[in-house]
Amino acid sequence: MPALDAVACTGPWRHRHPGEKAVLAFGLLCCAVAVPPWPGALVVGGTALALLLGPAGLGARRLLRAARGPLLFVVVGALPLLFSVGGPTLVRLDPGGVGAALALAGRATAALLCLLLFAATTPLADTLPRLARLGVPAAVVDVAGLVYRLLFLLLDRMAAVRAAQAGRLGFRSFRTTFRSVAGQAGAVFVSAFDRARRMEQGLALRGDPGSLRVQLPPQRLSRRFLAGTAVLLAAVVTLSLVPV
Structure with a gap:
């Protein structure tokens, strides 16, 4: 976090x-x-x-x-x-x-x-549910919550990729650092695209039951x-x- x-x-x-x-x-x-x-x-x-x-x-x-x-x-x-x-x-x-x-x-x-x-x-978890009460469309609140969750997943993915590259001495020189950063960006992009696709499929399988209700x-x-x-x-x- x-x-x-x-x-x-x-x-x-x-x-x-x-x-x-x-x-x-x-x-x-x-x-x-x-x-x-x-x-x-x-x-x-x-x-x-x-x-x-x-x-x-x-x-x-x-x-x-x-x-x-x-x-x-x-x-x-x-x-x-x-x-x-x-x-x-x-x-x-x-x-x-x-x-x-x-x-x-x-x-x-x-x-x-x-x-x-x-x-x-x-915390955003306290803010988003109350936005719906103020008239913000439920779909907008749901998407904001999913994007917020996706950010944490991407940060974890970036940390894992960076640790793996550091373990292979990927930052020992300028050339290897440039190559590692480029590879990290590509890996994170592919991971973000895949997770976004799976989120879209999960929302479609819900059958649009409405907003995600949480207890405050x-x-x-x-x-x-x-x-x-x-x-x-x-x-x-x-x-x-x-x-x-």
Whole structure:
């Protein structure tokens, strides 16, 4: 199981109602999108970061491991704003693009932390059954659950292939590493295609009995948590609108 899913299933907020965590995380996400990037990005991002490292119990090492991939995309997306095309040279640095690049990076990082706040505290198994109650088609919920299960199977398959290649010294040089990675990609693709085909056959043999129903533990929305969330969001918006 990936580290983020393990934290979501064992964290301090595991038994809280998903609606409470959704109001908190997506409320902060709306603030990250709506308020001015400065100082809004710092306020929203700092709040989400404090919640992740504090009450959510994610830990700095796990947070860095979960965020480093998306942060790379943020950096790649912000870098083009530093350059402009045209003029005496084909591509040149644009001093006016520094502010836009920083604003984009700050807003995107704050939004990423808000999404991680929900993902690190709410297992997908608690979220999917409740989506059907909110009006999401049952077929969409079923497909999402099957894809989620398939991801775990593919990760196990990748780990097994990599261990087998390492046992045959497949990573001793650049050439063997390149060959092993290519072979791993091919093996995982074939395995994913085969498992998807078997899943399709299994769904067809079910005769379309309807959605996959699961029993959910009884949970109630905490008024105290929702009230605290409202106060926190109001404070975030107020601090974000303070002129700098």
